[in-house]
């Protein structure tokens with residue numbers, strides 16, 4: 001077993017975690033000051049969303065210097081101190097590595113703008129569509145849309161050509177076909193390994209190899225094709241990943257490597273994470289966080305539990321023989337799970353946050369806790385577009401308004417799905433600005449912070465926090481939680497998520513009520529008479545399950 005098979009990872013979005021200097025933006029010293037919180041929770045690995053120098057168009061996912069810390073977050077010395085502090089407490093640190101694209105303010109891109117520069121080929125430049133006047137509407141080389149609305153090509157008047165940006169125009173895609181680009185990135189990653197980092201989360205890593213030639217795709221209402229998958233998962237992907245693994249020394253240094261891979265399937269996930277392939281340790285897949293939408297992110301449909309169960313089970317079974325799962329419900333791009341899949345009303349918030357956690361943490365794979373998830377933090381509750389900071393939400397709003405959609409309806413879907421739901425400041429206490437900052441927070445603090453905050457959760461033995469702590473401890477204690485074979489039970493049940501985990505003679509049964517209504521104990525489950533209740537959300541005894549009750553049994 002690799003060391004990370006027993007690890008639980010905690011994700012920090014540095015801008016929103018803790019502000020030490022009163023400028024309203026979280027920083028590295030803020031994290032250093034709260035290492036005790038991570039120790040109390042018992043996590044093994046900390047993943048930092050990008051901390052590099054950046055114009056912050058996409059809050060750091062647009063890097064202008066890979067080898068320095070953004071001044072708004074601190075200094076390299078602060079980062080060294082954080083790494084040392086985590087190591088001292090037995091934790092590891094992984095950095096978010098964004099190498100599909102750089103900022104348009106990165107010196108490489110600035111040089112690349114000159115067609116005569118040796119760096120011209122480091123990015124993906126194309127002339128205007130044939131017979132079109134460069135720079136005029138519709139003259140983009142193809143109709144590829146960007147993930148943040150609008151064309152995926154930006155015009156550069158200096159050379160009369162366009163560069164590809166699958167995300168914002170300030171995030172120019174690197175040309176991985178160029179061997180110098182790859183060599184330079186690997187050298188930079190090795191520099192971080194030598195500095196003491198223990199691994200990487202590789203941003204949209206399946207997009208580094210493009211499918212050429214990039215052509216037109218099926219157009220939506222604004223004439224653009226938003227199927228990023230048409231460009232991603234290119235033919236050289238496995239080659240690039242294996243090359244990176246060898247060149248950076250992933251295996252040699254026993255690094256923790258998780259790739260973010262939107263739009264893949266279980267076969268691809270297995271091919272990336274099969275240890276024999278020497279590519280990645282695990283990947284973030286997306287089907288399970290798309291079950292409440294119809295195609296596009298912003299078209300909401302009610303969650304159907306059997307569909308969610310089938311999706312998660314497909315990966316549990318599919319990666320049983322080779323490969324490894326990463327387990328997440330939340331991150332900096334997803335809404336709060338208690339508001340999305342649970343019931344965030346006062347009556348059920350705590351129970352549903354715990355039951356979501358029980359379900360996720362008893363699956364096989366590496367669980368991820370996103371800051372504030374361990375408190376059962378809820379969605380932001382923004383009601384006007386001015387409250388948002390996230391470019392994805394804001395761009396979508398303006399595009400959809402221009403296409404004639406009513407703004408109230410748009411505000412409702414954005415309130416449900418916006419990435420800003422996860423990015424509101426971490427709530428530390430019931431005081432001013434939830435103890436996040438003494439200044440003006442860069443994003444509003446959740447109104448419910450007087451109830452939902454770390455200090456209150458730690459003081460209450462029945463809190464969501466202590467439930468997470470127990471789940472994490474259970475994974476560390478029991479081999480069956482780490483390695484046991486998964487089997488889904490009652491797949492079609494609309495209310496209950498039930499499964500077993502088996503290792504040798506040891507068998508666990510997880511029964512989770514994913515509704516706010518009480519449910520009778522179902523037919524067809526293994527006998528629990530004489531079984532040991534390892535962890536439950538409610539006082540034991542009742543035959544029926546209360547709303548959002550879950551139980552973990554060790555069967556006799």
Ligand code: NOJ
Nearest residue numbers: 058061098167203204333
């Ligand atoms: C995925 C990251 O998680 C997201 O936050 C970012 O906007 C895009 N990649 C572009 O880097």
